[in-house]
Amino acid sequence: MSTLKQDIARMQELAGEAFSATGSLSVLADGASPEKLQKALEEASGTFERSALELRWLCEKHTPGVGGYSKRPVLPRMETTGFVERFGCGWLHIQLNTLLPHCRYQPSEWLSDTIRRLLDDYEASGREPPFFQRALLVIEEHCGVDGRHIFDQDNKGFKAVSNAIKGRLVPDDDQFTLALALLSEKSELNVCHITLLDITDAADFFATRSRDYAVPDFYDGGWE
Numbered sequence: 001m002s003t004l005k006q007d008i009a010r011m012q013e014l015a016g017e018a019f020s021a022t023g024s025l026s027v028l029a030d031g032a033s034p035e036k037l038q039k040a041l042e043e044a045s046g047t048f049e050r051s052a053l054e055l056r057w058l059c060e061k062h063t064p065g066v067g068g069y070s071k072r073p074v075l076p077r078m079e080t081t082g083f084v085e086r087f088g089c090g091w092l093h094i095q096l097n098t099l100l101p102h103c104r105y106q107p108s109e110w111l112s113d114t115i116r117r118l119l120d121d122y123e124a125s126g127r128e129p130p131f132f133q134r135a136l137l138v139i140e141e142h143c144g145v146d147g148r149h150i151f152d153q154d155n156k157g158f159k160a161v162s163n164a165i166k167g168r169l170v171p172d173d174d175q176f177t178l179a180l181a182l183l184s185e186k187s188e189l190n191v192c193h194i195t196l197l198d199i200t201d202a203a204d205f206f207a208t209r210s211r212d213y214a215v216p217d218f219y220d221g222g223w224e
Contacts, residue, residue: 014051021047084122094194100156108157115164134199142187
């Protein structure tokens with residue numbers, strides 16, 4: 001069992017690793033190909049994400065009055081992260097107050113971790129999320145053209161979402177268990193709406209979405 005002093009030393013080590021990860025970027029700043037620069041940026045981002053996740057765990061481990069892995073911290077969750085709600089028809093809706101990250105080369109660990117924590121908060125409040133044997137996962141970004149720089153769907157970090165719900169809301173994320181729809185809506189807001197529903201409700205979902213409802217009302221739970 002590591003001591004607080006050892007864990008603080010590890011925190012300092014993590015900060016150093018994250019800082020070092022940016023060192024190679026300065027070398028690529030002049031004349032590197034866009035592909036090579038993009039890969040280096042994502043590798044640096046991955047280092048920062050892994051460091052942040054371990055640092056998050058170490059901080060929670062030593063939270064006064066809580067302590068221990070997977071225990072809830074006394075500090076409140078940032079409301080800017082997002083929230084989870086369940087529509088009256090049984091569909092689960094997760095709103096992330098950010099857009100999907102650029103993940104051409106590797107999945108986003110922080111996004112998977114954030115979704116898991118939002119689900120933890122949801123369950124801790126006494127609510128039980130649904131579990132679907134076969135499901136449709138709809139990920140819809142609301143953003144303006146100026147607020148988005150990644151337009152190719154295959155370059156967005158949607159895999160982090162399915163990784164977070166696999167085994168928890170659905171048995172697996174294989175093609176026969178989980179169908180996927182990536183949608184976009186022009187909006188002044190930069191948010192990501194994630195809806196999970198039984199595959200048999202797919203027609204109802206798209207029929208509801210196509211009606212002349214105001215966009216915020218569709219994801220506002222107003223039709224529970």
